[in-house]
Each structure stands twice: as C-alpha cells, then as structure tokens.
Amino acid sequence: MSFGNWRLRCDDCGCFIGKNNTHFGGVYFGGPEDMEPPEARYLCDKCEAAEIAEARKSGRMPTRWVTADWEAPIAAELGFRWAALPGAAWGAWRRELPDGWEWVEVPDELK
Numbered sequence: 001m002s003f004g005n006w007r008l009r010c011d012d013c014g015c016f017i018g019k020n021n022t023h024f025g026g027v028y029f030g031g032p033e034d035m036e037p038p039e040a041r042y043l044c045d046k047c048e049a050a051e052i053a054e055a056r057k058s059g060r061m062p063t064r065w066v067t068a069d070w071e072a073p074i075a076a077e078l079g080f081r082w083a084a085l086p087g088a089a090w091g092a093w094r095r096e097l098p099d100g101w102e103w104v105e106v107p108d109e110l111k
Helices: 045-058 071-078
Strands: 002-004 007-009 081-084 092-094
Touching: 045 071, 071 081
Parallel strands: none
Antiparallel strands: 002 007, 081 092
C-alpha cells in the first residue's frame, strides 16, 4: 500500500482508492533470502474482482501466507477447504487431504 498525497493506491493497478473501497489482498510467501515477510497487498474494487474472476475461471485458489478477504467464500463455492500440517503456522486451500495434513475450520469472521 502506498500513500501518494495521503491517499491509498491499489497495489496492482496503482489507481487511487478511498479507505472505504480498499480490499485486503493478502500476503504472499516471501523468498528464501527475505529478512522480513512481504508487505500486505491492498486492492481496488476492479482488481479484487479480477482476482475473484481468475479463481473462478481456473478453479484454483492462490496460496498465500495470509489469505485475502475474498478467499474463504470463493473457496467454499469452488469446493475447497483449509488444510494444514499439524502445528504448522500456514496452510493451503485443498479439495483432498494430503497425507499427514488435517482439515482446519475457517473462523466465522472469514466466511
């Protein structure tokens, strides 16, 4: 998120957006040489709609360190559930449970 003239800008297209039209776009995994996690992404209405359309079109969900606001409802629509290794701080949207993984209940505030 950048603050040009104290106004928020979309991290994908760069357009100016108001506080009420800002959508949390999640945090991607960083690289092996990163000292800090990547910055959170904030999106405008158009870019969030494009991400949702891409997930629906491809039938796949993105993998991120912190999920975007839109992911839980769309994942349920596409038949995905959140799964993680026991004790892990991260997980992934899955249709089938890999060996050693467990289903994790998505909190109500994310549904």
